[in-house]
Structures are given as C-alpha cells and as structure tokens.
Amino acid sequence: MNAGYTLNRRGFLIRSLAAAGATAGAGMVPGLLAPRSAQAAGALVYSGFGGSYEQAIRAAVLDPYAQARGIALATATGGSDVAKVSSMVKAGRTEWDLLDAQGTTLAQFAANRLLEPIDPAIAASADVFDRSLITPHSIPWYQFSLNLFWNSEAISGELQSWADVWNVQKYPGKRAFSNLPWFSLEVALLADGVPKDKLYPLDVDRAFASLDRIKKHAVFLSASGLANAISAQEVVTGIVNLARLKAVQKAGVKVRYSWEQAVFDIQQLVVPKGAPNKENAFGAIAYSLQPDSQKRVLELLGYTPTLKPVLAGIDPKQAEDLPGTDATRHKGFYLNADWWGKNGAAVSRRWQDWLAA
Incomplete structure (x- = not known):
C-alpha cells in the first residue's frame, strides 16, 4: 500500500464508504436510529467520540457490519466517560452496547467491573501481534x-x-x-x-x-x-x-x-455490563478483527492494525511512519x-x- 495514496484519499474514502453504508441502510438495514429506538429494536448502539472519527469508524466497520447482519445502528458519544458508564451499569440501565476505549479507559472500566467478559471464541481466533495485550474484556483493535x-x-x-x-x-x-x-x-x-x-x-x-x-x-x-x-x-x-x-x-x-x-496506546471495542444487545456487540468486535476491517481503519484513519497478517502486508516504507510497527515501536513506549x-x-x-x- 502506498502511504501517499492512503493519506491523500482519506477524505474521499470516508465520504464514499459512508455513502455506501447509508445507501445499504436504506435497503436491507433499518438504518441509523436514535439510541433509545435502536435499543428497543434489538439493534446496536455504539458510543464513541463523534465527528469525523465516528464517520470513519462507521464507514470502516459499523455500517458494513450492520448491513451484513441486517440490523439497525445508532451512535452516541461519551463512551469513554467512566463516570457515566459506571452510573448506567450500577443503576441497571445500560443504554449502550459497544464502547470505544483506549488503554487507560479500558483499565478503569475493568477496575470498576463495568464490562462484560469477551466471548472466548473471539479471543481464541484473534491472530494479534501480541496476545499478552488480550484481556478478559477486550482484544486490541488498532494502535495509535x-x-x-x-x-x-x-x-x-x-x-x-x-x-x-x-x-x-x-x-x-x-x-x-x-x-x-x-x-x-x-x-x-x-x-x-x-x-x-x-x-x-x-x-x-x-x-x-x-x-x-x-x-x-x-x-x-x-x-x-x-x-x-x-x-x-x-x-x-x-x-x-x-x-x-x-x-x-x-x-x-x-x-x-x-x-x-x-x-x-491500544484501542479496544468493549461491551458494558447489561448491554441490551450484547450479542450484536460481540459480533461487531469479531467483525472489527477481520483483515478487511483493519485495512479500512488504516486507510481511513492512519491507525495501525493489530492482526499479524495485516501488519505483515503493510509496505515497509509506510510502516516507517506508523505507530507500533517494527520500525517505530522501539523508539517510543506503550x-x-x-x-x-x-x-x-x-x-x-x-x-x-x-x-x-
């Protein structure tokens, strides 16, 4: 993959993939719903960071997954807010199914026992570059x-x-x-x-x-x-x-x-305790760990995959300018x-x- 191609086409790819997801949603997928409606419909409610990041993550992973599964999708922000997630879980009123968490947030979620354990079958099949990074609640998704x-x-x-x-x-x-x-x-x-x-x-x-x-x-x-x-x-x-x-x-x-x-740092998709549609959430995590999904995250956002076969396929020149590759890992720290x-x-x-x- 050519690094210049990746970066220069990012905006085009985001728009194209997002449009494709929206078109698909108008057909076989019920589409993008409000969180409460999606929760009631047995769909998938993802909570992340909003903005262009959310657009890219939807285009790379969430929209294609929802289309393949034939489910509706809703998005929200605040999924990294430990206090808010804690309040939901402890009140027994979890509104979100899938959270986008970086390392420190994941650790705080885990310390406060706010997460569902990851499906062991997903963890067993994940060919990530460092299996020590797999936790009882998460599998590394990408590096930044x-x-x-x-x-x-x-x-x-x-x-x-x-x-x-x-x-x-x-x-x-x-x-x-x-x-x-x-x-x-x-x-x-x-x-x-x-x-x-x-x-x-x-x-x-x-x-x-x-x-x-x-x-x-x-x-x-x-x-x-x-x-x-x-x-x-x-x-x-x-x-x-x-x-x-x-x-x-x-x-x-x-x-x-x-x-x-x-x-x-490592990014993970995790499932909060009491998620109304946790099976769909686990399905999304498994989908995010497919090679094509990780390649799209690299193309759209410039974040480094965690799957060994995808890492091995990155052009060596591009790898010199990506986080967490053999070319850069030794220069910094996790x-x-x-x-x-x-x-x-x-x-x-x-x-x-x-x-x-």
Whole structure:
C-alpha cells in the first residue's frame, strides 16, 4: 500500500464508504436510529467520540457490519466517560452496547467491573501481534500514537526529546499538551530525565514538579483543541495524536514530528455490563478483527492494525511512519494501562486541582 495514496484519499474514502453504508441502510438495514429506538429494536448502539472519527469508524466497520447482519445502528458519544458508564451499569440501565476505549479507559472500566467478559471464541481466533495485550474484556483493535511535534516555521532544526520541549530558552513559544493526566505525566518524567523503560510505576510527585516548570508556557487542551491550536499556529511544540497532526499537515500547516519518545496506546471495542444487545456487540468486535476491517481503519484513519497478517502486508516504507510497527515501536513506549487503572482516579483528582490552581 502506498502511504501517499492512503493519506491523500482519506477524505474521499470516508465520504464514499459512508455513502455506501447509508445507501445499504436504506435497503436491507433499518438504518441509523436514535439510541433509545435502536435499543428497543434489538439493534446496536455504539458510543464513541463523534465527528469525523465516528464517520470513519462507521464507514470502516459499523455500517458494513450492520448491513451484513441486517440490523439497525445508532451512535452516541461519551463512551469513554467512566463516570457515566459506571452510573448506567450500577443503576441497571445500560443504554449502550459497544464502547470505544483506549488503554487507560479500558483499565478503569475493568477496575470498576463495568464490562462484560469477551466471548472466548473471539479471543481464541484473534491472530494479534501480541496476545499478552488480550484481556478478559477486550482484544486490541488498532494502535495509535501521540508524538512530539513542532512548528517548523517557528523552530529551526529538529526536536529529539521531551527535554527539548521543556527548554523554553532555546525554543521559546507556547507548548500544547493533552488535558488528560495520562500522556502528560509520562512526557513530564521523560523531560526530567527518566528513561522510557523506567517510567512505571510513575513518580507522580516528580512528574508534577516537572509540569510546574512548564505550566506557564503551556496550554492543556482536548484532542480537537490541540489540533485547532496547531492549525492556528498558536503553539510551537507539544504533544498530539499523530493522525490529527497529519491532517493538519495536509491542510498546509508547517509542522513536523518525531518518533523519538512517542507514546503508543491500544484501542479496544468493549461491551458494558447489561448491554441490551450484547450479542450484536460481540459480533461487531469479531467483525472489527477481520483483515478487511483493519485495512479500512488504516486507510481511513492512519491507525495501525493489530492482526499479524495485516501488519505483515503493510509496505515497509509506510510502516516507517506508523505507530507500533517494527520500525517505530522501539523508539517510543506503550502506555501502562494497568498502572492507570489502579491509580487513575486519584491522579485525575490531583490533575484537575493542579490545572485549576
């Protein structure tokens, strides 16, 4: 697969596949329903992140699956909101069937016992690149990364480490970070000299002390907020989801990025306890782990597949610029979801207090 082809055609593919799904929905599939209607109809209610991401995920996986199964589909947002999912499950009123969860969210769901166990047959047949990443509740779906970036019109040369980002004397300007504590604490420790293979368990006090030194030079934003700030050239360096950064690049903003000290994470589709249509949800998970589904996620979003045969089929040149391949994996590190599952609630409270101070 040619990398330029993949990125340049992304918008066209999203529109084409989404249109195909909508056309199919008008025929054999009841179509896209409101969540409550879909729940009552025995369909599938997916809760993710909305926007262009949802459009691509529908085009790559959900619409083709609903068409093949002959069921209706509804979408919602907020599926990564641990407090909201917890409230639903504990009240016995789960409204969603399928949630889109990254590593830290998955760990918190699991720690709070909010998930249905994965169908063992699905786990047994999943030929993923690292079976140790399979949990009792999930199977790795795709890989993504957050990378160090810089505006090449504001900064000459190359930044090679988070210590460079913290060097405001040499590289003046506003920094941009995630408004979530995960990712932020890790890069703060790297900037303070902690080796990437010695990060966990996180030294939380040391991380916040490092963040104290950069705070007045920084903004802390959502994923979309980060992309907007980079597009508007309001920040000169920081951390961002690589797929979003590539979209900014494609729009003409002069930004570059490094694979050194990149943060890798795993995305999973999971089923909340009490899901009204959990069998359809398990079917969607199995469908997402088919080679063609993973290839479409790579084409539409630039995220790296987890299936070994699909990984093996990626053009070596393209693999050099994808998260979690043999070419990039050794340059960064994987977020430790287990640590965040055990410590995320306490650290998040401290994080919110620190942001507000």
